[in-house]
Amino acid sequence: xxxxxxxxxxxxxxxxxxxxxxxxxxxxxxxxxxxxxxxxxxxxxxxxxxxxxxxxxxxxxxxxxxxxxxxxxxxxxxxxxxxxxxxxxxxxxxxxxxxxxxxxxxxxxxxxxxxxxxxxxxxxxxxxxxxxxxxxxxxxxxxxxxxxxxxxxxxxxxxxxxxxxxxxxxxxxxxxxxxxxxxxxxxxxxxxxxxxxxxxxxxxxxxxxxxxxxxxxxxxxxxxxxxxxxxxxxxxxxxxxxxxxxxxxxxxxxxxxxxxxxxxxxxxxxxxxxxxxxxxxxxxxxxxxxxxxxxxxxxxxxxxxxxxxxxxxxxxxxxxxxxxxxxxxxxxxxxxxxxxxxxxxxxxxxxxxxxxxxxxxxxxxxxxxxxxxxxxxxxxxxxxxxxxxxxxxxxxxxxxxxxxxxxxxxxxxxxxxxxxxxxxxxxxxxxxxxxxxxxxxxxxxxxxxxxxxxxxxxxxxxxxxxxxxxxxxxxxxxxxxxxxxxxxxxxxxxxxxxxxxxxxxxxxxxxxxxxxxxxxxxxxxxxxxxxxxxxxxxxxxxxxxxxxxxxxxxxxxxxxxxxxxxxxxxxxxxxxxxxxxxxxxxxxxxxxxxxxxxxxxxxxxxxxxxxxxxxxxxxxxx
Amino acid sequence: xxxxxxxxxxxxxxxxxxxxxxxxxxxxxxxxxxxxxxxxxxxxxxxxxxxxxxxxxxxxxxxxxxxxxxxxxxxxxxxxxxxxxxxxxxxxxxxxxxxxxxxxxxxxxxxxxxxxxxxxxxxxxxxxxxxxxxxxxxxxxxxxxxxxxxxxxxxxxxxxxxxxxxxxxxxxxxxxxxxxxxxxxxxxxxxxxxxxxxxxxxxxxxxxxxxxxxxxxxxxxxxxxxxxxxxxxxxxxxxxxxxxxxxxxxxxxxxxxxxxxxxxxxxxxxxxxxxxxxxxxxx
Numbered sequence: 001x002x003x004x005x006x007x008x009x010x011x012x013x014x015x016x017x018x019x020x021x022x023x024x025x026x027x028x029x030x031x032x033x034x035x036x037x038x039x040x041x042x043x044x045x046x047x048x049x050x051x052x053x054x055x056x057x058x059x060x061x062x063x064x065x066x067x068x069x070x071x072x073x074x075x076x077x078x079x080x081x082x083x084x085x086x087x088x089x090x091x092x093x094x095x096x097x098x099x100x101x102x103x104x105x106x107x108x109x110x111x112x113x114x115x116x117x118x119x120x121x122x123x124x125x126x127x128x129x130x131x132x133x134x135x136x137x138x139x140x141x142x143x144x145x146x147x148x149x150x151x152x153x154x155x156x157x158x159x160x161x162x163x164x165x166x167x168x169x170x171x172x173x174x175x176x177x178x179x180x181x182x183x184x185x186x187x188x189x190x191x192x193x194x195x196x197x198x199x200x201x202x203x204x205x206x207x208x209x210x211x212x213x214x215x216x217x218x219x220x221x222x223x224x225x226x227x228x229x230x231x232x233x234x235x236x237x238x239x240x241x242x243x244x245x246x247x248x249x250x251x252x253x254x255x256x257x258x259x260x261x262x263x264x265x266x267x268x269x270x271x272x273x274x275x276x277x278x279x280x281x282x283x284x285x286x287x288x289x290x291x292x293x294x295x296x297x298x299x300x301x302x303x304x305x306x307x308x309x310x311x312x313x314x315x316x317x318x319x320x321x322x323x324x325x326x327x328x329x330x331x332x333x334x335x336x337x338x339x340x341x342x343x344x345x346x347x348x349x350x351x352x353x354x355x356x357x358x359x360x361x362x363x364x365x366x367x368x369x370x371x372x373x374x375x376x377x378x379x380x381x382x383x384x385x386x387x388x389x390x391x392x393x394x395x396x397x398x399x400x401x402x403x404x405x406x407x408x409x410x411x412x413x414x415x416x417x418x419x420x421x422x423x424x425x426x427x428x429x430x431x432x433x434x435x436x437x438x439x440x441x442x443x444x445x446x447x448x449x450x451x452x453x454x455x456x457x458x459x460x461x462x463x464x465x466x467x468x469x470x471x472x473x474x475x476x477x478x479x480x481x482x483x484x485x486x487x488x489x490x491x492x493x494x495x496x497x498x499x500x501x502x503x504x505x506x507x508x509x510x511x512x513x514x515x516x517x518x519x520x521x522x523x524x525x526x527x528x529x530x531x532x533x534x535x536x537x538x539x540x541x542x543x544x545x546x547x548x549x550x551x552x553x554x555x556x557x558x559x560x561x562x563x564x565x566x567x568x569x570x571x572x573x574x575x576x577x578x579x580x581x582x583x584x585x586x587x588x589x590x591x592x593x594x595x596x597x598x599x600x601x602x603x604x605x606x607x608x609x610x611x612x613x614x615x616x617x618x619x620x621x622x
Numbered sequence: 623x624x625x626x627x628x629x630x631x632x633x634x635x636x637x638x639x640x641x642x643x644x645x646x647x648x649x650x651x652x653x654x655x656x657x658x659x660x661x662x663x664x665x666x667x668x669x670x671x672x673x674x675x676x677x678x679x680x681x682x683x684x685x686x687x688x689x690x691x692x693x694x695x696x697x698x699x700x701x702x703x704x705x706x707x708x709x710x711x712x713x714x715x716x717x718x719x720x721x722x723x724x725x726x727x728x729x730x731x732x733x734x735x736x737x738x739x740x741x742x743x744x745x746x747x748x749x750x751x752x753x754x755x756x757x758x759x760x761x762x763x764x765x766x767x768x769x770x771x772x773x774x775x776x777x778x779x780x781x782x783x784x785x786x787x788x789x790x791x792x793x794x795x796x797x798x799x800x801x802x803x804x805x806x807x808x809x810x811x812x813x814x815x816x817x818x819x820x821x822x823x824x825x826x827x828x829x830x831x832x833x834x835x836x837x838x839x840x841x842x843x844x845x846x847x848x849x850x851x852x853x854x855x856x857x858x859x860x861x862x863x864x865x866x867x868x869x870x871x872x873x874x875x876x877x878x879x880x881x882x883x884x885x886x887x888x889x890x891x892x893x894x895x896x897x898x899x900x901x902x903x904x905x
Contacts, residue, residue, distance in 0.1 A: 121784065123787070123789045123790070124783070124784030124785070124787045124788075124789070125783055125784045125790070126783060126784050181789075207789060207791045209790075209791070238791060265795075322795060323801055345792075346792075346795050346796065370796075394788065394792065395786065395788065396796060397796075398786055398788035398792070398793055398796065399786070400781070400785060400786060427786060427788075452786055452787060454785075454786040456782075456785070511785070511787070512785075536784075537782065
């Protein structure tokens with residue numbers, strides 16, 4: 001399911017995630033302005049050293065963790081060279097942190113690239129369209145340099161059909177294309193990939209936005225090679241336009257390695273059954289919708305569906321379920337006990353409808369659901385899924401003053417039942433400190449805690465106090481916490497606690513919180529591992545921004561929007577830190593010529609590349 | 623062919639099978655040239671759209687100060703919205719006329735025919751900006767809050783961009799979550815409509831009228847609504863099955879209650895509708 005995305009956003013470094021190579025830019029030492037290593041292109045070493053270097057290269061082949069590689073490259077020139085020769089996976093957490101040509105000069109035998117573009121708040125329409133993160137300069141550099149490139153994974157980049165064509169033309173061994181939250185391409189680009197990447201194994205399109213006109217949709221599914229393919233994963237639930245179902249069925253039939261298939265919402269149950277019959281070996285299935293395409297008085301396909309699921313012995317992950325018709329849910333009972341991952345987050349289910357399903361999912365580790373199931377539904381989850389590691393509860397009605405059926409009660413249930421919980425994202429309208437404290441005590445393994453109380457500035461619903469105490473407990477008790485999102489009524493005290501106890505926090509998201517500059521200051525000074533800080537609508541001003549000067553080189557980025565920043569403060573930061581790119585973003589297409597003193601959006605990030613050259617009119621780099 | 627022309631002229635997309643015929647498989651070189659030309663044209667059109675979208679998305683601070691008045695919003699932005707974001711309506715089964723709703727107090731507000739056919743998003747209010755996804759998700763927020771305002775006495779705060787932090791993809795998917803099947807006695811096919819897309823009965827009936835192409839709405843003096851097939855004069859009465867499984871006449875209950883309880887809709891021939899519960903007496 002979405003294990004890949006959630007891990008991508010955490011950038012964490014367990015053994016199994018080692019395939020993500022780390023930041024290309026500097027080492028992670030405190031406050032030292034260390035460069036990227038010895039200069040490239042010095043004279044070749046003497047023979048004995050060359051032998052040593054060859055030995056070292058053989059050893060370094062086994063080193064996959066990017067942090068370890070960064071450390072190894074800093075030992076001496078010889079190690080730097082050896083490491084550069086042997087790095088196979090390139091991870092660039094901010095596409096503007098380094099120029100493409102520089103990456104390509106240093107690392108010459110890359111097989112896998114991970115590249116991230118826009119700041120995360122772009123997902124919520126806070127970054128104007130056309131801001132940047134074009135993939136084009138990168139694909140051109142890679143195309144020229146990396147003949148053996150097999151894998152490209154992009155997140156929040158702008159990718160055009162032309163870029164996809166360059167991929168298809170440049171990399172004869174290309175195997176894996178994963179696009180997450182990208183935009184700018186269409187089914188035309190997909191057709192080129194399908195047709196020309198003969199060794200394609202993975203085509204994963206996750207929450208992308210395709211630019212298709214309805215009358216210009218291309219039948220990309222038909223373009224896969226007619227012979228047996230090596231496709232292992234095909235995910236396209238975000239491709240909203242219709243596709244050629246018969247072609248997909250044939251493709252599935254001739255793809256014996258297919259393990260993961262997630263279709264879009266143009267697939268009804270009758271068609272799903274046909275696909276499942278062709279691919280009983282699937283491990284991950286996205287059903288698209290979960291409704292019948294026929295109307296009254298037609299044959300009920302339910303029976304066939306049951307046998308289809310019954311035959312899918314390998315299914316461990318189910319998703320899709322859009323436009324769900326709950327009467328068909330019993331069909332999935334045969335696989336429930338094997339499921340480790342279940343995504344109901346597009347299924348409007350009540351607790352009664354969820355209950356019989358979830359009761360059977362004893363082995364569930366990842367569960368995404370809508371708040372329509374209510375606190376009662378979460379109680380069933382807590383009682384049934386003792387091994388749960390990740391829970392996400394999304395709002396059915398994602399507006400500020402909607403009636404959410406989940407609350408602190410549901411959170412309490414979960415904390416009591418799912419003791420092994422590591423990651424939680426919880427949208428609600430009402431919360432209490434007590435429930436958050438309970439979770440902090442019951443689930444000490446929490447690595448990710450994201451609570452979104454949708455009403456702004458809402459206090460504890462029972463005591464009326466700010467939510468400071470709850471978050472204090474989280475940072476105190478959850479000693480492995482690396483990612484935190486706060487919400488509700490919060491004073492500077494909350495940030496004091498976060499700075500004091502949140503020593504491992506790498507990503508912090510703040511919205512509508514805090515009283516004064518002190519709040520931000522606590523965080524900047526206290527959270528020594530902070531990498532990504534995104535803040536919106538909070539009363540932090542220039543003084544707090546400037547207090548962070550010693551720390552910005554240790555961070556990937558800082559985003560602040562609708563705070564109390566001014567040009568004076570931002571300019572001072574830019575002046576003081578030459579290797580920081582300080583972008584002031586206005587909302588698109590404003591006509592005023594004179595400079596506005598108040599800064600609406602600030603995005604600053606460390607960079608070896610200096611000010612970027614593709615800046616649109618509404619962005620000013622200080 | 624007629625169906626296809628009709629469909630495209632109304633900005634509809636039918637179920638998968640119909641649209642399969644629209645997919646073309648370009649393989650030879652002349653078609654590749656054609657592709658290229660189309661690509662250039664497409665790119666130009668997208669640029670145009672983006673430019674218009676940027677103009678529309680200007681100045682989100684204005685949004686915060688704005689009165690919670692869906693009426694004035696819609697009238698000011700209708701012209702900007704028409705015909706743009708065509709892909710939004712085209713890609714789902716939602717009907718033109720957008721996803722806006724007003725507070726439950728005005729279920730029968732009459733809307734001009736042109737408003738309902740417009741290929742747009744209703745209240746495309748000036749919002750923040752489009753990151754990943756369309757502007758439609760933003761435009762949907764304020765009318766929904768309008769709806770809940772009617773029920774809650776204290777006025778809500780002015781809306782802000784991008785809050786709650788739910789991705790556009792998810793918002794767009796969840797918007798069409800009240801799909802109900804619509805069947806017509808005697809017609810061999812079914813349609814599905816998204817009840818959330820309408821603000822009242824009149825809109826729904828207008829949409830049904832267009833959907834099945836052969837009806838005109840006839841309003842009777844006592845507010846009964848019927849759809850009439852002008853060819854043979856058969857009258858159809860819109861009925862629906864509610865959560866309890868009872869078949870009721872469309873229009874009896876307030877709109878919101880109807881949306882909540884309706885499971886499916888059937889346009890029944892008048893002659894067969896006599897067994898339904900009689901209309902509630904208006905006091």
